[in-house]
Amino acid sequence: xxxxxxxxxxxxxxxxxxxxxxxxxxxxxxxxxxxxxxxxxxxxxxxxxxxxxxxxxxxxxxxxxxxxxxxxxxxxxxxxxxxxxxxxxxxxxxxxxxxxxxxxxxxxxxxxxxxxxxxxxxxxxxxxxxxxxxxxxxxxxxxxxxxxxxxxxxxxxxxxxxxxxxxxxxxxxxxxxxxxxxxxxxxxxxxxxxxxxxxxxxxxxxxxxxxxxxxxxxxxxxxxxxxxxxxxxxxxxxxxxxxxxxxxxxxxxxxxxxxxxxxxxxxxxxxxxxxxxxxxxxxxxxxxxxxxxxxxxxxxxxxxxxxx
Amino acid sequence: xxxxxxxxxxxxxxxxxxxxxxxxxxxxxxxxxxxxxxxxxxxxxxxxxxxxxxxxxxxxxxxxxxxxxxxxxxxxxxxxxxxxxxxxxxxxxxxxxxxxxxxxxxxxxxxxxxxxxxxxxxxxxxxxxxxxxxxxxxxxxxxxxxxxxxxxxxxxxxxxxxxxxxxxxxxxxxxxxxxxxxxxxxxxxxxxxxxxxxxxxxxxxxxxxxxxxxxxxxxxxxxxxxxxxxxxxxxxxxxxxxxxxxx
Numbered sequence: 001x002x003x004x005x006x007x008x009x010x011x012x013x014x015x016x017x018x019x020x021x022x023x024x025x026x027x028x029x030x031x032x033x034x035x036x037x038x039x040x041x042x043x044x045x046x047x048x049x050x051x052x053x054x055x056x057x058x059x060x061x062x063x064x065x066x067x068x069x070x071x072x073x074x075x076x077x078x079x080x081x082x083x084x085x086x087x088x089x090x091x092x093x094x095x096x097x098x099x100x101x102x103x104x105x106x107x108x109x110x111x112x113x114x115x116x117x118x119x120x121x122x123x124x125x126x127x128x129x130x131x132x133x134x135x136x137x138x139x140x141x142x143x144x145x146x147x148x149x150x151x152x153x154x155x156x157x158x159x160x161x162x163x164x165x166x167x168x169x170x171x172x173x174x175x176x177x178x179x180x181x182x183x184x185x186x187x188x189x190x191x192x193x194x195x196x197x198x199x200x201x202x203x204x205x206x207x208x209x210x211x212x213x214x215x216x217x218x219x220x221x222x223x224x225x226x227x228x229x230x231x232x233x234x235x236x237x238x239x240x241x242x243x244x245x246x247x248x249x250x251x252x253x254x255x256x257x258x259x260x261x262x263x264x265x266x267x268x269x270x271x272x273x274x275x276x277x278x279x280x281x282x283x284x285x286x287x288x289x290x291x292x293x294x295x296x297x298x299x300x301x302x303x304x305x306x307x308x
Numbered sequence: 309x310x311x312x313x314x315x316x317x318x319x320x321x322x323x324x325x326x327x328x329x330x331x332x333x334x335x336x337x338x339x340x341x342x343x344x345x346x347x348x349x350x351x352x353x354x355x356x357x358x359x360x361x362x363x364x365x366x367x368x369x370x371x372x373x374x375x376x377x378x379x380x381x382x383x384x385x386x387x388x389x390x391x392x393x394x395x396x397x398x399x400x401x402x403x404x405x406x407x408x409x410x411x412x413x414x415x416x417x418x419x420x421x422x423x424x425x426x427x428x429x430x431x432x433x434x435x436x437x438x439x440x441x442x443x444x445x446x447x448x449x450x451x452x453x454x455x456x457x458x459x460x461x462x463x464x465x466x467x468x469x470x471x472x473x474x475x476x477x478x479x480x481x482x483x484x485x486x487x488x489x490x491x492x493x494x495x496x497x498x499x500x501x502x503x504x505x506x507x508x509x510x511x512x513x514x515x516x517x518x519x520x521x522x523x524x525x526x527x528x529x530x531x532x533x534x535x536x537x538x539x540x541x542x543x544x545x546x547x548x549x550x551x552x553x554x555x
Contacts, residue, residue, distance in 0.1 A: 001432070060427075060428075061425050061426050061427055061446075062424070062425065062426020062427075062428075062441065062442075062443075062445070062446025062447055062448075063424065063425045063426050063446050063447065064425070066405070066423070066424075066425045067425055069404070069405035069406070069407075069423055069425060070404035070405050070425060070427070071404075072404075072405060072406055073310040073311075073403060073404050073405060073406050075310075075311055076310045076311055076312075076400075076401040076402075077310055077401065077402050077403055077404045077429075078402070079402065079404040079427065079429055080404035080405075083404065130429070133402070134398075134402070134432055134433050135398065135433075135435070135509050135510075135511075136432070136433065136434065136435035136509070137432065204435065204506045204508060204509065208505070208506050208507070208508065209435075209436075209505060209506055210372070210385065210387055210505070210517075211326070211503040211504070211505050211517040211519060212374070212385075212519070213519075215377060216374055216375070216377055217374065217375040217377075218372040218373070218374050218375075218385060219372060219373050219374075219375070220370070220371075220372060221371045221372050221373045221384065222331075222370075222371035223370065223371075224333075224336070224365075224368035224369050224370050224389070225365075225368065227360050227361055227362055228360075228362060229362060229363075229365075229368075229440065230364070230431070230440040230441050230443075231431075231437045231440065234428065234431065234432075234441070235432075235437070302432070302435075303435035303506065303509075304434070304435055304436065304437035307370055307387075307389060307437060308370075
């Protein structure tokens with residue numbers, strides 16, 4: 001599949017924003033009194049990331065001005081559900097941000113924090129389901145697609161949130177760092193397993209695509225068109241498979257190995273450096289998620305290519 | 309509305325005979341011609357007369373060779389590929405805007421181009437490559453089963469069928485109601501063992517393809533005995549002739 005940069009940007013950046021909101025929600029719920037100013041910064045940065053991510057998703061549309069119509073078909077379409085949830089998710093975030101500037105809380109902060117975290121998770125699940133629901137692309141039907149999207153969001157966003165709480169000064173227990181360490185390790189394991197699995201996945205056979213008997217072998221004798229068409233450029237992307245080994249190694253290093261190293265270091269070094277190491281973790285994980293997301297699209301094979 | 313309607317009794321569709329199709333592309337050209345001015349118009353080409361033409365077609369004719377198998381010789385297979393108007397059309401349900409829809413009355417799958425945002429998700433959901441995006445209009449395009457011909461009372465009755473069907477010089481394309489067990493097209497599918505494409509995906513395409521007929525494999529060579537001419541027994545004149553001609 002053709003990897004459109006606007007879509008890669010959208011899924012990774014909004015994912016990180018939602019992950020940040022999940023962390024800020026938990027932070028408000030568990031230790032609200034700690035530092036309201038930090039919570040506000042986290043919520044605002046999350047808002048920025050989500051907003052930029054969502055608006056970049058409209059860049060690949062043929063008719064971006066009609067994007068509002070995408071909120072209507074939530075009963076069947078995961079893309080529509082994602083849009084609706086993305087909008088609903090802004091509500092608790094905006095109320096939490098606004099209440100920071102008011103003299104007292106009109107709505108219970110804990111309820112808003114729980115809503116923000118759960119809606120953020122639900123939105124990321126919908127983003128992943130847009131892809132995971134497409135049967136002609138077996139690589140996206142893999143059971144790990146949704147968990148991996150969630151893990152990426154929580155890893156990059158979570159590490160970013162911890163760094164906001166800790167920089168320039170602020171204390172946080174080791175448990176969140178342990179959690180990030182666990183996420184990075186789990187993500188490494190799941191993604192390696194996913195890559196191994198998709199290498200052996202098979203598309204529906206050409207015989208089935210042409211309505212032949214299973215043992216009949218068809219060879220392309222003449223294509224319908226001499227030049228490329230929409231299908232061959234959109235679904236027949238081959239560059240990634242040529243370089244997949246190297247790119248997978250780069251991605252794994254960035255989103256799993258380096259974050260693991262940074263997290264271990266963060267647990268050993270004095271508290272003052274913890275925040276900076278978590279910032280490095282977030283940046284590395286985000287860079288890794290860009291490479292991973294590019295591969296996610298570029299390596300996925302579409303059934304229609306059996307005709308070509 | 310991208311919710312699929314309850315299955316319609318009427319299921320309009322095409323049946324394509326892979327035994328008689330000669331791969332002339334007349335269906336594809338006729339389709340392009342009609343639809344360039346029809347309800348789904350325009351079907352824009354980018355750089356149409358240049359070195360790298362690129363554009364939207366609803367019908368693409370692939371050609372393959374089928375390897376010899378068992379008693380059957382190698383054959384050529386011409387395969388016109390277009391929208392199959394699936395019963396369980398995923399291109400409809402994935403659409404976020406309601407632009408993509410399946411008609412409740414006859415099962416035709418259409419795009420309302422005024423609602424399409426050009427997200428291309430429907431084309432990703434289709435394993436048959438039926439949908440092509442137009443870079444110029446920024447919306448998705450697809451086969452309409454010539455909905456603007458088949459019900460058109462301003463054209464002669466014999467022309468009220470899809471342009472591809474009307475253009476086919478070998479009558480390899482048939483149009484009708486596949487939901488009606490009494491229809492000619494339904495009987496044709498039954499007689500010839502018409503098949504669905506990629507049935508394992510569960511999209512239940514309405515269109516059917518008629519497989520190539522078994523080829524006659526020719527006379528068996530072992531039945532022909534080798535003739536032996538005993539030259540010594542011939543009269544001298546013929547013996548001389550045999551010698552001369554054998555040189």
